[in-house]
Amino acid sequence: MAQKLFSEATLGALTLANHIVMAPMTRSRAIGNIPNDMIAEYYAQRASAGLIITEGTSPSPNGLGYARIPGLYNDEQIEGWKKVTSAVHDKGSKIFVQLMHTGRISHGANMPAGAQILAPSSVAAAGNMWTDSEGLVPNATPREMTTADVKEAIQEFVQAAKNAVEAGFDGIELHGANGYLIEQFLSDRSNQRTDEYGGSVENRARFLLEIVEGSIAAIGADKVGLRLSPFGAAGDLLPHADDTHDLYVYLTSQLDQLGVVYLHLVDHSGMGAPAVPTATVDAIRETFTGTLILCGSYNVERAEADLESGKADLVAFGRPFIANPDLVERLETGAELAQLDPATLYAGGPKGFEQGYIDYPALAEAQA
Template sequence: MNTEQKLLTPLITGTLALRNRVVMAPMNRRRALNGVPGASAPEYFGQRAGAGLIITDNTAVAPNGIGYMGTPGIYNQAQIEGWKRVTEAVHARGGRIFMQLVHAGRIGHYLNNDGQMPLIAPSAVTAEGLIRTAGEIHLPNSEPTEASAADVRRLIDEHIQGAVNAIAAGFDGVEIHGAHGFLPEQFLHPHTNRRTDAYGGSIAARSRFLLEIVAGTVAAIGKERTGIRLSPFVKLNDLPDYAEEAETQRHVVDALQEMGILYIHLSDQGPVGHGRIPEAYIRDLRRRFDGLVILAGGYSAETAEAALHAGLADLIAFGKPYIANPDLTERFRLDIPLATGDPGTYYQGGDEGYVDYPVHSRAFVANTTADCR
């Protein structure tokens, strides 16, 4: 691949300059203790600063929203201080980094939550599936409690405060996780939202929770620092198809257009068998939404290039390839085969399988550092 191709060309907005159109997708590597990024996290993210944009692990906005053991957080000062070391490492090498904000809602086990707090959700609908807990014990998802009206307001405010905390930690912006069956999508979906108040029932009411989070975040940190991840037509975390999904997603996108946020990040899970986002939907979204669009879902350099030239996206996110290839953009540029990662260390462990993957050449490290001088 040569540097004249679109994937490796810069993308400049009014407020954000990205050295290329490669995004490091959010991946929960599950190496945080008490929600604080581990000692090697600055090295891990710094190694990958050659990406145009890094999006962090999904990061819990509240002690009862952790979901998976080892998930980092952004709801106390120790976590903020831990993330400061990460943003400093990325910025020192000329990179840009957003934090993905998550509340897992009904996904998880109370044993993984800070203080073993119970799970909370729009309605008391327990998710199918098992969750890893301490001692390598796999237990069924805990039954969630139904959020009261006061709980709903607090959950919205916790997302907004998470965004404020992320900016205090030095992040360039935040991505609200509205995908993959976590709390905001649980409010969107009629299977998990059986409420009869202002946050349940109609499409507008079910969308209200997510859109109030986005509106509050925009007010707190600015629309130019706010993105969102969505996964329409994807079936993760025990969410089935529903008749109003296309209409619901159009309602959400139209509202996001009104707010003028920076980007929408679409997570396609077709390559792993959990649902594909139709191209017709993406093209319709592009007509409805003027901001940037990021696509994720099993892309190679070649398919990413094709998607960019077809006008489907402005940026392409790569997940697992970034685990074993900290110099992914350099490998794309030089057409070097990608290294293969160790799945056994994807979601647990220490430095092995985290910061010990080699780069192709020292020139990559020097070049990424030089970019910020």
């Protein structure tokens, strides 16, 4: 019988209602890239999680590569997010915003006027991007960032961290996973630079570490977390460099010294990606003394085992939260989980954007 999973947890200076984290998931409901009342309701419905991490939220117009994803770089967005954080806090949960710059995973049709598609190098990612105006189109070829562009992007993340605190968030999660801009710098496949941001492990890690340093200086280490997907397959980053394991161990040691409040490791092997090597996860656990969140197709039994053994400090659940707003209660009581509708994940349905978003019933409603 699970004990630890549903008991109180500590994250830095925060006390969480349980050890369950709602993982970040893009849902594409931010019309005009601004959080709205529907988004506030969505997160409030799921606020029995000890910690909620929001969908990827861009620190810059240049990072809005997907259709209808939110930003956190202007006053209107800050005001929109205030509704979300207030709704979640009223339900007793804590909430971090995930800062995600899409980099080369992008298309101009999804971006506001004047935005640019930027990446470490001018190398297009294989694969397609959905646009509301043109349908499915190939990812665009990015412009290689100048050193000045790199410095500007770092400052955009730091400013977004300040905006997050103003909007009422308990902290930020820097998205260094899934093939987006930060991981594009980490990978030698997408990063072919010859300046101080490319080449060696230390140079490829520099962009991320400078964002972390700036964010900590701005809002404090207890409000800065980070998501990584070592050896991940997203974003056309295969094959991985021979030094990938060393890169993540180096990164972890630096992040531990900087004192980030958590590391969030995602393993997408349950969805068909290669598993993260056990040796890498073990090395990260050994090196990092802060809170370690693990994510990847967990059930109650496996989550409890990893918490009890110390392999994880918190466990994140993603897709089950979509169709089960009361997921914590269902997991605790052993109730059957509802299944999500893949067709409404990113665009709703005939009944509008609410469909497949805020209309999944809690167990009591479903039974009634």
